[in-house]
Amino acid sequence: MEKPDFVWENLRPGMAIGERDLTLTPQMVAAHCEATGADRALYRDAPLLGAPVAPPMIFINDLLAICDENFRRFGTIHAKLSWRFHRPARVGERVHQKAAVKDLYIKRGKGWIESELVVTGEDGAVICTSLHTSVLSLTREHGGGA
Amino acid sequence: MSRELPSPADLEIGDELPPLLRRMGWEEIRKFNRYATGGRDTQNIHTDDETARRAGLPRAVATGRHPVAFLAERMVDLFGTGFLFGGEIDVSFLKPIFPGDTLEVTGRVRGKSEENGKTRLVLEVALLNQEGAPVTAGTASGLIEG
Numbered sequence A: 001m002e003k004p005d006f007v008w009e010n011l012r013p014g015m016a017i018g019e020r021d022l023t024l025t026p027q028m029v030a031a032h033c034e035a036t037g038a039d040r041a042l043y044r045d046a047p048l049l050g051a052p053v054a055p056p057m058i059f060i061n062d063l064l065a066i067c068d069e070n071f072r073r074f075g076t077i078h079a080k081l082s083w084r085f086h087r088p089a090r091v092g093e094r095v096h097q098k099a100a101v102k103d104l105y106i107k108r109g110k111g112w113i114e115s116e117l118v119v120t121g122e123d124g125a126v127i128c129t130s131l132h133t134s135v136l137s138l139t140r141e142h143g144g145g146a
Numbered sequence B: 001m002s003r004e005l006p007s008p009a010d011l012e013i014g015d016e017l018p019p020l021l022r023r024m025g026w027e028e029i030r031k032f033n034r035y036a037t038g039g040r041d042t043q044n045i046h047t048d049d050e051t052a053r054r055a056g057l058p059r060a061v062a063t064g065r066h067p068v069a070f071l072a073e074r075m076v077d078l079f080g081t082g083f084l085f086g087g088e089i090d091v092s093f094l095k096p097i098f099p100g101d102t103l104e105v106t107g108r109v110r111g112k113s114e115e116n117g118k119t120r121l122v123l124e125v126a127l128l129n130q131e132g133a134p135v136t137a138g139t140a141s142g143l144i145e146g
Helices: A026-036 A062-070 B026-036 B049-054 B065-079
Strands: A016-023 A077-085 A094-107 A110-120 A126-136 B020-024 B088-093 B101-115 B118-128 B134-144
Touching: A016 A062, A026 B026, A026 B065, A062 A094, A062 A110, A077 B065, A094 A126, B020 B026, B020 B065, B026 B065, B065 B088, B065 B101, B065 B118, B065 B134, B101 B134
Parallel strands: none
Antiparallel strands: A016 A094, A077 A126, A077 B088, A094 A110, A110 A126, B020 B101, B088 B134, B101 B118, B118 B134
């Protein structure tokens, strides 16, 4: 089935963007550290929670990734970004990610979306949440980025 | 873990963190793009000047999310587990970051508050480009024991 476009007319506040489960692997942490320059023993071999922990921003791309799994997105221009870190994710931990539309509004002739990512751990407790405020295409556009 | 930073317990309102420089060259931007796209090298507004121009930009721009990881890691430098358990970041993206920019990661203590028997230290944080202009700015905070 063709994915719907990630544009104003297909979205509404409170609507789920998508959800998924994933297991944090050492390779995921290594890829994040390579891409962002994060480098500390805590992420590799120093046990804090009985295992190495992931960097706090390990889920930096995941809201957009979930969006891309469920919609056709045409680039996202972020205006604001907020993160709340409740506890680190353990390497090897299975986490659940849920993304949703928090709000949609028009300001100065542009469409805006606030979308939220909530990540919970194996214990059911929230690991982190993030709120992304972005310009939203009112109609399909081209040339977007990652 | 604190590297060259003071203990957060010793910081007072108005104190500034030692600045940290991070380069955003093509290599760093493409590396992050590859990470964000699941290991693929893609041509988009972040990695290709021509694609960026077609989207109305003067040239390629880095994703705003990428250097937020620099701020988060700086906060882990400062707070250690006090950021991993209870850290917060709220930033706005003010100007584009271009390939070749050098970003200065800055922080200045703005306030302290009590939270469940711990002290939350709030900093004004920013990423300044090589011209001294803030490209990303907001607040970040972490918890101090006792």
